[in-house]
Amino acid sequence: MNRLLLTIYKRLYTRLGPQKWWPASTPFEVSVGAILTQNTAWANVEKAVDNLRKKRLLSPKSLSKVQTARIAKLIKSSGYYNIKAERLKNFLTFINENFGGDFDKLIEAETGILRKGLLGIKGIGPETADSMLLYAANKPVFVIDAYTRRILLRHGIIKEDAAYDEIQRLFMSNLPRQPRLFNEFHALIVRACKEYCSKKRPKCRICPLNKIRKGRGMGEVC
DNA sequence: CACCAGGCAAGTA
DNA sequence: TACTTGCATGGT
Numbered sequence: 001m002n003r004l005l006l007t008i009y010k011r012l013y014t015r016l017g018p019q020k021w022w023p024a025s026t027p028f029e030v031s032v033g034a035i036l037t038q039n040t041a042w043a044n045v046e047k048a049v050d051n052l053r054k055k056r057l058l059s060p061k062s063l064s065k066v067q068t069a070r071i072a073k074l075i076k077s078s079g080y081y082n083i084k085a086e087r088l089k090n091f092l093t094f095i096n097e098n099f100g101g102d103f104d105k106l107i108e109a110e111t112g113i114l115r116k117g118l119l120g121i122k123g124i125g126p127e128t129a130d131s132m133l134l135y136a137a138n139k140p141v142f143v144i145d146a147y148t149r150r151i152l153l154r155h156g157i158i159k160e161d162a163a164y165d166e167i168q169r170l171f172m173s174n175l176p177r178q179p180r181l182f183n184e185f186h187a188l189i190v191r192a193c194k195e196y197c198s199k200k201r202p203k204c205r206i207c208p209l210n211k212i213r214k215g216r217g218m219g220e221v222c
Numbered sequence: 223c224a225c226c227a228g229g230c231a232a233g234t235a
Numbered sequence: 236t237a238c239t240t241g242c243a244t245g246g247t
Contacts, residue, residue: 039227039242040243041226041227041244042227044245044246077244080242080243080244081242081244082242082243083230083231087230122230146228146229148228186228190228194227199226
């Protein structure tokens with residue numbers, strides 16, 4: 001195992017290059033996007049974020065003043081808009097109560113404490129919390145999502161029922177803990193899955209990871 | 223038309 | 236603990 005993940009990373013990076021994640025201009029915008037993209041196509045999230053930007057609502061201070069119903073309207077395109085408006089509100093309350101509304105303070109917080117705090121917010125689960133930690137706060141935390149599971153599963157690296165934390169440990173204990181590496185690696189996994197390893201292509205043979213384990217059986221396709 | 227998309231919480235047994 | 240269901244838009 002040890003070297004396999006790094007090998008996969010190198011292969012993806014060589015073929016696909018840097019992905020420039022997260023596609024947002026501020027850490028707070030990253031966090032908003034992380035909530036809005038839950039089980040939702042990114043294109044739909046962008047429209048919602050653009051609506052918020054037009055109204056100058058991409059800051060904790062401004063967004064805190066807006067009623068939930070109005071937020072819901074603005075983020076309609078991202079789906080689950082009522083529930084997500086509520087989740088954004090919960091997140092804002094967390095920032096206001098714990099960091100006096102100062103997002104820079106949140107970013108400075110210790111990783112473990114911050115992660116627990118985020119997970120305590122209704123509507124923020126492990127993937128959303130870790131996305132914020134890595135892509136907004138630049139902490140060395142690996143994000144596990146459906147794409148990550150799919151790619152590891154197709155290469156026989158994990159089992160169907162592998163838990164989030166289990167998969168996360170796999171990455172975090174077999175790679176140098178560098179935010180920059182985690183950032184790029186996860187983005188590359190998403191890119192590769194979208195482009196080559198979609199659900200409709202359960203055994204693609206053109207993926208950059210084809211025959212990554214250069215041997216019979218597992219890993220010849222993904 | 224059906225299916226999918228960078229999840230999560232709440233309900234049931 | 237282990238399933239199941241609701242949440243909802245927009246692209247393919």
